[in-house]
Amino acid sequence: MKALSTAATGMLAQQMNVEVISNNIANMNTTAYKRQRAEFQDLLYQNIERVGAATSDNGTLAPSGIQIGVGVKAGGVYRITGQGSLTETGNPYDVAISGKGYFRVQMPDGTNSFTRAGSFQISDQGQLVTTDGFVIAPGITIPQDAIDVSINNVGQVQAQIAGQVQFNQVGQLELSNFPNEAGLEGLGDNLYRESPASGQALTGNPGAPGFGTVQQGFLEISNVNPVAEITALISAQRAYEMNSKVITTADEMMNTTSRLR
């Protein structure tokens, strides 16, 4: 009886669906987290009677055949890169991106990774770094005697030095963009890496055509919509139950047969 194994694949798929949803809910408050979605595909089909098989010598064809599928599999889990809302923190080194783009982060091994989580800090060398201490490219150094730092919409970083009235420009934040953001490879720690699916990074200043602007004193929160996740969770759980019901039904049918003597 195929129904048993078919329903088992359905249960496995729903289990994965629940795992993806629970990861979304767990990251509801993660800065700039992008929610993920599981995508499913049907498995192979067994041809019991082929479509278009000859039904007589006179060339008549079967208008429909019998094809029975054997279940479902996970096709992929991808990220939905919609904008999360911005929340005010008042911290001068918190920078949110409004619109498209990623900050480029120099990893300790020299490679680049990308992030939208703009909760920056200052390192002991005065450089703008992520909370893990990785340098934001291109390196921006805040003078030690700066008393105030201002970052405007187009990413110009200006510092006011003690005793001076004028702000000095100390750097320019850059954003990177991708043809297919959903194809970025997640590394954890809010970091992403360029992948063949994402396409090559294109770098530009905030506010340039195709790039978003930056907001000082704000952070982007996750784009997880709790209501949508909970309803998805409910429907995944019910789908899991229905698949288990198929197993019970198949079992009961086999049981009725075995009771025959």
Add this chain to the structure above:
Amino acid sequence: MDTTLYVALSHQAAMRRSLDLIANNIANMNTTAFRREQVMFQDYVIELDRLDVDDMKDVAFVQDYGVARDFRQGRLQQTGNPLDLAISGSGFFEVQNPETGAINYSRNGSLKITEQGTLATNTGQEVLSAGGGPIEIPADASKIDIAADGTVSTNQGVAGRIRLVTFDNEQLLEKVGDTLFSSEEQPIDAEEATLVSGMIEGSNVQPLVEMTNMMKVMRSYQSVNNTIEKYQEMRVSSMRNLGRVQ
């Protein structure tokens, strides 16, 4: 003589197959652009004239002769991803396996960009343009827009137009898994279908319908079982009673 048993058996075999299909429908409840299926039955009649019994009715066996596919639109879900496409109306993407060159059809519009920079489905099947070739996205393109008529444009200009096709008889399509269909028919351009970017089409399985169908299948299976049991009892008792020596 044992016609009762064989008629019952034909029914049970059909019910089992029906359950296999329902199981597949339920398992694919969340599969992108999945199309539900249903078994079609017909009766296979044998006349009993030759038995020369006047009030005897014809015997009808059950035969499942085909699977009907329900091509109704699945519900659309918003994802916000510009490379997620839902087809509104009757139509399919024409996709090609880059290695074997085999052409298949799909309604699954969860697309990605391959290493070669072409537009492809999640399983790597390249989406074909109206001109017949794959659609190449320039490596330095930063923004992709896909219009309702399938025109793919980036900030570098138009990259191509996705071809949507349809068939004279969609029931002749064969499912090959991975939400792909194959067809020996020649596809024709789908005039009425439009693309919706940022949405994805869900499966058109209605859980409630499948669950009630499943209950129906089980009950009907069990009731035939009862018939078989009753028939057995009848036979046993007839052997006992008729064989009794006075």
